[in-house]
Amino acid sequence: LVTRQSQEELLRVLSERKHTDLRGVTNDVSLVVVSMSPQPILSLAVRYKLSPEDATKKLAGYFKSIGADIVLDMTVAEDLSLLETQQEFLQRYQEQQADPNSKHLPMLSSSCPGWVCYAEKTHGNFILPYISTTKSPQQIMGTLVKRVLAQSRQLNPSTVYHVTLMPCYDKKLEASREDFYSELLNCQDVDCVITAIELEQMLESSGKSLCEVPGAELERVWGEDEEGAGEGGAVLMGHAGSGSGGYAHHVFLHAAQQLFGETDVPVVYRNLRNPDFKELVLEKDGKEVLKVAIANGFRNIQNLVQKLKRGKSPYHYVEVMACPSGCLNGGAQVRATEAGGGRELVGALERLYAQLPRAAPARRAHALYTRWLAGRHSDKANALLHTSYHALQKSDIALNIKW
Numbered sequence: 001l002v003t004r005q006s007q008e009e010l011l012r013v014l015s016e017r018k019h020t021d022l023r024g025v026t027n028d029v030s031l032v033v034v035s036m037s038p039q040p041i042l043s044l045a046v047r048y049k050l051s052p053e054d055a056t057k058k059l060a061g062y063f064k065s066i067g068a069d070i071v072l073d074m075t076v077a078e079d080l081s082l083l084e085t086q087q088e089f090l091q092r093y094q095e096q097q098a099d100p101n102s103k104h105l106p107m108l109s110s111s112c113p114g115w116v117c118y119a120e121k122t123h124g125n126f127i128l129p130y131i132s133t134t135k136s137p138q139q140i141m142g143t144l145v146k147r148v149l150a151q152s153r154q155l156n157p158s159t160v161y162h163v164t165l166m167p168c169y170d171k172k173l174e175a176s177r178e179d180f181y182s183e184l185l186n187c188q189d190v191d192c193v194i195t196a197i198e199l200e201q202m203l204e205s206s207g208k209s210l211c212e213v214p215g216a217e218l219e220r221v222w223g224e225d226e227e228g229a230g231e232g233g234a235v236l237m238g239h240a241g242s243g244s245g246g247y248a249h250h251v252f253l254h255a256a257q258q259l260f261g262e263t264d265v266p267v268v269y270r271n272l273r274n275p276d277f278k279e280l281v282l283e284k285d286g287k288e289v290l291k292v293a294i295a296n297g298f299r300n301i302q303n304l305v306q307k308l309k310r311g312k313s314p315y316h317y318v319e320v321m322a323c324p325s326g327c328l329n330g331g332a333q334v335r336a337t338e339a340g341g342g343r344e345l346v347g348a349l350e351r352l353y354a355q356l357p358r359a360a361p362a363r364r365a366h367a368l369y370t371r372w373l374a375g376r377h378s379d380k381a382n383a384l385l386h387t388s389y390h391a392l393q394k395s396d397i398a399l400n401i402k403w
C-alpha cells in the first residue's frame, strides 16, 4: 500500500484537478468533497479560540478557498455507524445465547484503525471474529460520497476526490486499505486524509490564521432530517456519550431496551484500573445481564485481550480506542494551546463536545436508509456499511506510507 495523502498532494490535486489513485490510474477531478470529523474541528476551535460553530464555518470557508466544491460534516456517517453497531450487537448477543461456545461476544468496536491494525497484526485469527464488522464513520462517509452523492449528481465516482479531516494519522492507513477500494467503481472511498495538525500547518504556511478566514456554510446533501440545523447550512452535531463516538453508551442503552425492556437505565460508568478503563452494568434480579466497557490506550487493550485469551473477559461489548482518552486525544490533534496539554486539553475538548447540539441517529439516518440503502437491514445496507478484517504478517503492514 502506498498512499498519496500529504498536504502537498492535496494542494496539487486541487490546483490541477487531476488525481492519481493508489493503483496509479490518473483521472480528471469533477467534484472535490471534504468531510470533517468533529474531533479535529474542536481541536482547531480551541487552538484558534473560536466557538465550534465558527470553527466549523471557517474550516468550510478555508477548504472552499483552496478549491473544495462541497464541505460536509460526518455526523450522518456517525449516525449510521452507531445504528449498525447497535443492530450488530443485538444479533451477536442472540447468536451467542443460541450457541454459548461461539465467538460472537464480546463484540469489540472497529472504528479505531490503530486498534484494528494492532489486532490484525498481533492477535490475528484469534481476535478477528470478535471485531465488529460495522465500518468506521470515515469509511461510511466514503461509501456515501462515492456511491450516494456521486450517483445523485450523475458523476463517475472515480472522478470525485474525497478528502477527510481527522484526528490521527492512523486514519490514513484505514483509508488506504484494499477493503475500501472498489473494483466496480475503480476508486478508493477516501482519497486523502488530512489531520488537525496538518491543517494548522497548511494555514501557517500560507501565513493565515483560521480566525481571519471568511466562513462558509456546511452543505446538506443527504436529505437528512434538518431538525436543529437552523438557518443556512447544517451545524456540527455531537452524540450522547464520549467524543470518541459514544459507541458504548449507545450499545448499552439500545440493548437494555431491546433485550431487557429497560427504557430508563442510568448511564453511570464504574471506573476500573484507571480512568481509561470503565464499565457499564445492567442488573436484573440481582444478576449482571449486560456488561459494556470502554478500554482506551494500549495498556488497557493488552489487558483486555489477555483476559479474552484466558476466557476471563466478562464483557458483552467493549469500545476499544488506541489513544488514551480516545479520539479527542488523537495523535494528530493540535497540542500547543493555552488550555494546557494532556488530560487538561482533553477535558476542555470533552466539554466543548458535550455542548454541541445532540444528533438523534435514527431520525437523521432515516432518509439515507430509505432513499439510498434499500431500507435498514437490507442486503445493500449490509454490503455497503460493513467490512471484514484479515490476520496480517508484519511484512504486510504498510511500511512505505508517506504521511
Ligand code: SF4
Pocket (backbone or CB within 6 Å): 111, 112, 113, 114, 115, 167, 168, 169, 170, 171, 321, 322, 323, 326, 327, 328, 329, 330, 331
Ligand atoms: Fe485515531 Fe486515536 Fe481515535 Fe484510534 S483512538 S481513531 S488512533 S484518534
